[in-house]
Amino acid sequence: MNTRVLPASDAAIREAAARIRSGELVAFPTETVYGLGANGLDASAVARIFEAKGRPGDNPLILHICSPEQLRPLIDGEPSERARRMMDAFWPGPLTMIFPKSARVPANVTAGLDTVAIRLPLHPVARRLIEEAGVPVAAPSANRSGRPSPTAAAHVFEDMDGRIPLILDGGACAVGLESTVVDMTGATPRILRPGGVTAEQIERVCGSGEVDPAVMRPLAEGERPRSPGMKYRHYAPAGELTIFSGEAGRVERAICAEYDRAAAEGRRPLILALEGHLAAYGGRRTESLGADEAEMAHRIFAVLRDADALGADVLFSEAVEARGLGLAVMNRLGRAAAFHIVEV
Numbered sequence: 001m002n003t004r005v006l007p008a009s010d011a012a013i014r015e016a017a018a019r020i021r022s023g024e025l026v027a028f029p030t031e032t033v034y035g036l037g038a039n040g041l042d043a044s045a046v047a048r049i050f051e052a053k054g055r056p057g058d059n060p061l062i063l064h065i066c067s068p069e070q071l072r073p074l075i076d077g078e079p080s081e082r083a084r085r086m087m088d089a090f091w092p093g094p095l096t097m098i099f100p101k102s103a104r105v106p107a108n109v110t111a112g113l114d115t116v117a118i119r120l121p122l123h124p125v126a127r128r129l130i131e132e133a134g135v136p137v138a139a140p141s142a143n144r145s146g147r148p149s150p151t152a153a154a155h156v157f158e159d160m161d162g163r164i165p166l167i168l169d170g171g172a173c174a175v176g177l178e179s180t181v182v183d184m185t186g187a188t189p190r191i192l193r194p195g196g197v198t199a200e201q202i203e204r205v206c207g208s209g210e211v212d213p214a215v216m217r218p219l220a221e222g223e224r225p226r227s228p229g230m231k232y233r234h235y236a237p238a239g240e241l242t243i244f245s246g247e248a249g250r251v252e253r254a255i256c257a258e259y260d261r262a263a264a265e266g267r268r269p270l271i272l273a274l275e276g277h278l279a280a281y282g283g284r285r286t287e288s289l290g291a292d293e294a295e296m297a298h299r300i301f302a303v304l305r306d307a308d309a310l311g312a313d314v315l316f317s318e319a320v321e322a323r324g325l326g327l328a329v330m331n332r333l334g335r336a337a338a339f340h341i342v343e344v
């Protein structure tokens with residue numbers, strides 16, 4: 001299959017919508033990362049997403065809608081008062097909420113679960129595409145399973161060339177990491193995946209909220225995750241990544257020592273550090289994580305892809321404070337490192 005990359009003009013969006021209506025896959029920009037979209041009410045179109053990504057069949061997808069009115073037919077019962085407050089505060093935006101599913105949602109969208117994940121994105125191209133398609137659009141990140149999420153059309157092309165007919169190019173994604181996934185079915189909102197909407201913001205709106213413990217640690221042997229996505233190694237660069245956490249000076253010294261040892265062994269190490277710390281690493285090879293939380297969120301997946309492009313076979317990263325957007329950055333870094341975090 002020939003994969004075309006088109007700037008997201010009106011005509012290209014109309015073509016993409018027609019393809020979605022007829023059961024094909026189209027990649028499109030959102031404010032979080034690029035999505036790989038299909039008609040979310042068509043089970044055979046949805047099956048193509050799993051095939052193109054190589055995604056395990058037990059990892060459910062998010063349904064994307066373009067107006068709050070599209071929510072009700074997809075869920076069982078009315079949204080709670082609290083869910084409505086969340087919608088008012090964070091939709092459109094990088095928040096995904098989990099509700100009991102209605103019978104209209106095909107079983108493969110939710111990987112057989114009786115709950116469904118739904119988001120109303122902010123990106124104008126995503127919204128026009130969903131509106132024009134006239135159906136909820138099932139869309140995971142448009143990467144091959146296990147690769148970093150794509151934050152530019154070129155990343156999608158790297159992973160999906162020959163697998164899908166069309167990529168809408170809308171430039172770089174503003175947030176740069178995936179939506180916050182919040183389970184709204186229990187007594188308190190529970191964050192299953194941190195993202196662009198922070199735990200602090202959710203607590204302010206709901207008066208309560210908790211972060212699932214599996215967000216910052218590996219699952220125990222045999223543990224059943226609340227979100228199937230937690231089971232899978234994600235965002236893994238080809239090089240082996242270790243994170244160093246602790247007081248800044250100690251972290252810098254530990255990373256320099258590990259770097260020098262790796263270099264002496266003939267390996268190709270790379271340091272990932274806060275912009276303001278780069279000078280501390282002397283002539284060693286470094287890549288900036290960014291100057292602040294928002295920039296780190298924006299850059300993290302591109303940094304992981306760059307590490308591969310640079311041929312780094314061992315990576316040492318500074319830890320990021322797990323507060324605000326930093327929680328999401330540390331979750332992605334932690335998962336890329338299989339939670340190999342050294343306290344110094």
Ligand code: AMP
Nearest residue numbers: 060061115116117140141226227228229
């Ligand atoms: P992605 O499509 O790559 O953004 O991943 C979607 C994430 O949402 C995955 O981590 C899924 O496991 C999670 N997810 C989707 N639907 C559900 C659900 N019904 N219950 C729990 N987690 C879900």
Ligand code: MG
Nearest residue numbers: 140141142149
């Ligand atoms: Mg993904």
